[in-house]
Amino acid sequence: MKNNQNIKDIVYKAIVNDILSYEYRPNEVLNEKTLVEKYGYSKTPIREALQALCNDNVLRNIPRYGYEIVRITSDDVGDMLQYRYILESGLLKLKYKDINETQIKRLEEIDAKCTEFENDIWEHWKYNTEFHLKLMAFCQNAYALNELENCMSRLKIAYAQFYWNSYDSTPLSIDTRNHAPILSSLRDKNLDKLLTALKDDLSDFGGANYNFNIVVE
Secondary structure: OHHHHHHHHHHHHHHHHHHHOOOOOOOOEEOHHHHHHHHOOOHHHHHHHHHHHHHOOOEEEEOOOEEEEOOOOHHHHHHHHHHHHHHHHHHHHHHHHHOOHHHHHHHHHHHHHHHHOOOOHHHHHHHHHHHHHHHHHOOOOHHHHHHHHHHHHHHHHHHHHHHOOOOOOOOHHHHHOOHHHHHHHHHHOOHHHHHHHHHHHHHOOOHHHOOOOOOOO
Protein backbone atom coordinates (compact mmCIF):
# COMPACT_ATOMS: atom_id res chain seq x y z
CA MET A 1 0.00 0.00 0.00
CA LYS A 2 2.81 2.38 0.93
CA ASN A 3 4.57 1.66 -2.36
CA ASN A 4 1.37 2.36 -4.34
CA GLN A 5 0.91 5.58 -2.37
CA ASN A 6 4.41 6.73 -3.31
CA ILE A 7 3.84 5.85 -6.96
CA LYS A 8 0.48 7.65 -6.90
CA ASP A 9 2.25 10.81 -5.69
CA ILE A 10 4.93 10.45 -8.37
CA VAL A 11 2.32 10.08 -11.11
CA TYR A 12 0.25 12.97 -9.68
CA LYS A 13 3.25 15.31 -9.84
CA ALA A 14 4.26 14.05 -13.29
CA ILE A 15 0.82 14.77 -14.75
CA VAL A 16 0.75 18.23 -13.18
CA ASN A 17 4.22 18.98 -14.55
CA ASP A 18 3.10 17.86 -18.01
CA ILE A 19 0.12 20.21 -17.75
CA LEU A 20 2.38 23.07 -16.64
CA SER A 21 4.80 22.44 -19.51
CA TYR A 22 1.82 22.38 -21.89
CA GLU A 23 2.49 18.83 -23.01
CA TYR A 24 -1.15 18.32 -22.04
CA ARG A 25 -3.55 21.10 -23.01
CA PRO A 26 -6.78 22.28 -21.37
CA ASN A 27 -9.75 20.07 -22.37
CA GLU A 28 -7.44 17.31 -23.57
CA VAL A 29 -8.58 13.86 -22.42
CA LEU A 30 -6.18 11.45 -20.71
CA ASN A 31 -6.80 7.74 -20.31
CA GLU A 32 -5.40 5.10 -18.00
CA LYS A 33 -3.96 2.87 -20.73
CA THR A 34 -1.86 5.65 -22.25
CA LEU A 35 -0.58 6.76 -18.85
CA VAL A 36 0.29 3.19 -17.84
CA GLU A 37 2.36 2.90 -21.01
CA LYS A 38 3.96 6.32 -20.54
CA TYR A 39 4.93 6.05 -16.88
CA GLY A 40 5.41 2.29 -16.66
CA TYR A 41 3.33 1.76 -13.53
CA SER A 42 0.34 -0.48 -12.90
CA LYS A 43 -3.26 0.68 -13.24
CA THR A 44 -3.94 0.99 -9.51
CA PRO A 45 -1.58 3.88 -8.63
CA ILE A 46 -2.33 5.53 -12.00
CA ARG A 47 -6.05 5.43 -11.25
CA GLU A 48 -5.46 6.71 -7.71
CA ALA A 49 -3.43 9.64 -9.05
CA LEU A 50 -6.16 10.45 -11.56
CA GLN A 51 -8.81 10.33 -8.85
CA ALA A 52 -6.73 12.63 -6.64
CA LEU A 53 -6.38 15.09 -9.53
CA CYS A 54 -10.15 15.00 -9.96
CA ASN A 55 -10.58 15.71 -6.25
CA ASP A 56 -8.31 18.73 -6.66
CA ASN A 57 -10.33 19.88 -9.70
CA VAL A 58 -7.37 19.56 -12.06
CA LEU A 59 -9.11 16.79 -14.02
CA ARG A 60 -12.74 15.88 -14.67
CA ASN A 61 -13.76 12.21 -14.86
CA ILE A 62 -15.83 11.42 -17.94
CA PRO A 63 -17.15 7.83 -17.52
CA ARG A 64 -16.15 5.40 -20.28
CA TYR A 65 -14.16 8.15 -21.97
CA GLY A 66 -11.28 9.35 -19.81
CA TYR A 67 -10.10 12.26 -17.71
CA GLU A 68 -10.44 15.74 -19.15
CA ILE A 69 -8.02 18.50 -18.15
CA VAL A 70 -10.12 21.25 -16.64
CA ARG A 71 -9.74 24.60 -18.34
CA ILE A 72 -9.49 27.34 -15.76
CA THR A 73 -11.57 30.30 -16.90
CA SER A 74 -11.01 34.00 -16.34
CA ASP A 75 -13.89 33.93 -13.87
CA ASP A 76 -12.18 31.10 -11.95
CA VAL A 77 -8.98 33.12 -11.72
CA GLY A 78 -10.91 36.21 -10.64
CA ASP A 79 -12.58 34.23 -7.86
CA MET A 80 -9.26 32.83 -6.64
CA LEU A 81 -7.57 36.23 -6.67
CA GLN A 82 -10.50 37.83 -4.90
CA TYR A 83 -10.21 35.09 -2.27
CA ARG A 84 -6.48 35.77 -1.99
CA TYR A 85 -7.07 39.47 -1.50
CA ILE A 86 -9.63 38.85 1.25
CA LEU A 87 -7.30 36.37 2.96
CA GLU A 88 -4.06 38.31 2.66
CA SER A 89 -5.49 41.76 3.33
CA GLY A 90 -7.44 40.47 6.33
CA LEU A 91 -4.31 39.11 7.99
CA LEU A 92 -2.26 42.17 7.12
CA LYS A 93 -4.86 44.42 8.75
CA LEU A 94 -4.30 42.49 11.96
CA LYS A 95 -0.54 42.03 11.82
CA TYR A 96 1.11 44.62 9.57
CA LYS A 97 2.38 46.66 12.53
CA ASP A 98 4.18 43.59 13.90
CA ILE A 99 6.21 42.88 10.75
CA ASN A 100 9.72 44.06 11.59
CA GLU A 101 12.71 45.31 9.59
CA THR A 102 14.46 41.94 9.58
CA GLN A 103 11.37 40.33 8.07
CA ILE A 104 11.01 43.12 5.50
CA LYS A 105 14.62 42.60 4.46
CA ARG A 106 13.91 38.88 4.01
CA LEU A 107 11.02 39.79 1.71
CA GLU A 108 13.35 42.09 -0.22
CA GLU A 109 15.77 39.19 -0.72
CA ILE A 110 12.98 37.05 -2.15
CA ASP A 111 11.80 39.89 -4.38
CA ALA A 112 15.36 40.24 -5.71
CA LYS A 113 15.14 36.58 -6.77
CA CYS A 114 11.96 37.40 -8.71
CA THR A 115 13.94 40.01 -10.63
CA GLU A 116 16.92 37.69 -11.08
CA PHE A 117 14.73 35.09 -12.74
CA GLU A 118 12.45 37.37 -14.73
CA ASN A 119 13.37 35.43 -17.89
CA ASP A 120 12.54 32.04 -16.37
CA ILE A 121 8.79 31.64 -16.00
CA TRP A 122 8.77 28.93 -13.34
CA GLU A 123 11.65 30.21 -11.22
CA HIS A 124 9.97 33.62 -11.34
CA TRP A 125 6.67 32.06 -10.28
CA LYS A 126 8.39 30.13 -7.48
CA TYR A 127 9.86 33.25 -5.89
CA ASN A 128 6.72 35.30 -6.43
CA THR A 129 4.83 32.57 -4.59
CA GLU A 130 7.48 32.48 -1.86
CA PHE A 131 7.16 36.25 -1.42
CA HIS A 132 3.45 36.01 -0.63
CA LEU A 133 3.74 32.88 1.47
CA LYS A 134 6.54 34.42 3.54
CA LEU A 135 4.51 37.62 3.98
CA MET A 136 1.62 35.55 5.29
CA ALA A 137 3.94 33.45 7.46
CA PHE A 138 4.95 36.67 9.23
CA CYS A 139 1.26 37.16 10.05
CA GLN A 140 1.43 33.99 12.17
CA ASN A 141 -1.66 32.07 11.12
CA ALA A 142 -0.73 28.53 10.08
CA TYR A 143 -4.21 27.61 8.82
CA ALA A 144 -4.47 30.68 6.58
CA LEU A 145 -0.95 30.03 5.30
CA ASN A 146 -1.90 26.50 4.29
CA GLU A 147 -5.03 27.76 2.52
CA LEU A 148 -3.01 30.33 0.61
CA GLU A 149 -0.49 27.67 -0.41
CA ASN A 150 -3.32 25.51 -1.79
CA CYS A 151 -4.72 28.45 -3.72
CA MET A 152 -1.30 29.29 -5.16
CA SER A 153 -0.89 25.70 -6.35
CA ARG A 154 -4.16 25.98 -8.24
CA LEU A 155 -3.21 29.35 -9.66
CA LYS A 156 0.06 27.89 -10.94
CA ILE A 157 -1.91 25.79 -13.39
CA ALA A 158 -3.91 28.86 -14.41
CA TYR A 159 -0.63 30.73 -14.85
CA ALA A 160 0.47 28.09 -17.35
CA GLN A 161 -2.80 28.30 -19.25
CA PHE A 162 -2.95 32.10 -19.41
CA TYR A 163 0.71 32.97 -19.71
CA TRP A 164 2.39 30.13 -21.59
CA ASN A 165 1.84 31.46 -25.10
CA SER A 166 2.49 35.10 -24.25
CA TYR A 167 5.30 35.32 -21.74
CA ASP A 168 8.04 35.56 -24.41
CA SER A 169 6.73 39.01 -25.35
CA THR A 170 5.46 40.10 -21.91
CA PRO A 171 8.04 40.88 -19.20
CA LEU A 172 7.53 38.62 -16.21
CA SER A 173 8.49 41.56 -14.00
CA ILE A 174 4.97 42.93 -14.57
CA ASP A 175 3.75 40.29 -12.12
CA THR A 176 5.97 41.57 -9.32
CA ARG A 177 6.29 45.31 -9.96
CA ASN A 178 4.10 46.06 -6.93
CA HIS A 179 6.31 44.20 -4.46
CA ALA A 180 8.32 47.39 -3.86
CA PRO A 181 5.23 49.44 -2.87
CA ILE A 182 4.16 46.60 -0.57
CA LEU A 183 7.55 46.67 1.14
CA SER A 184 7.70 50.46 1.45
CA SER A 185 4.18 50.51 2.89
CA LEU A 186 5.18 47.89 5.46
CA ARG A 187 8.15 50.04 6.48
CA ASP A 188 5.97 53.14 6.77
CA LYS A 189 3.21 51.19 8.55
CA ASN A 190 0.77 52.72 6.08
CA LEU A 191 -2.17 50.32 5.89
CA ASP A 192 -4.11 52.11 3.14
CA LYS A 193 -1.11 52.13 0.78
CA LEU A 194 -0.30 48.55 1.73
CA LEU A 195 -3.76 47.30 0.79
CA THR A 196 -3.73 49.28 -2.45
CA ALA A 197 -0.33 47.84 -3.37
CA LEU A 198 -1.54 44.33 -2.58
CA LYS A 199 -4.64 44.79 -4.74
CA ASP A 200 -2.53 46.13 -7.60
CA ASP A 201 -0.09 43.25 -7.23
CA LEU A 202 -2.83 40.63 -7.48
CA SER A 203 -4.39 42.49 -10.41
CA ASP A 204 -1.16 41.97 -12.35
CA PHE A 205 -1.62 38.18 -12.44
CA GLY A 206 -0.67 36.86 -15.86
CA GLY A 207 0.91 40.11 -16.98
CA ALA A 208 -0.71 42.79 -19.09
CA ASN A 209 -2.80 40.22 -20.96
CA TYR A 210 -5.20 39.55 -18.12
CA ASN A 211 -7.41 41.97 -16.20
CA PHE A 212 -10.10 41.46 -13.59
CA ASN A 213 -11.81 43.31 -10.79
CA ILE A 214 -11.25 42.58 -7.13
CA VAL A 215 -14.04 43.65 -4.83
CA VAL A 216 -12.58 45.54 -1.89
CA GLU A 217 -13.95 47.70 0.90
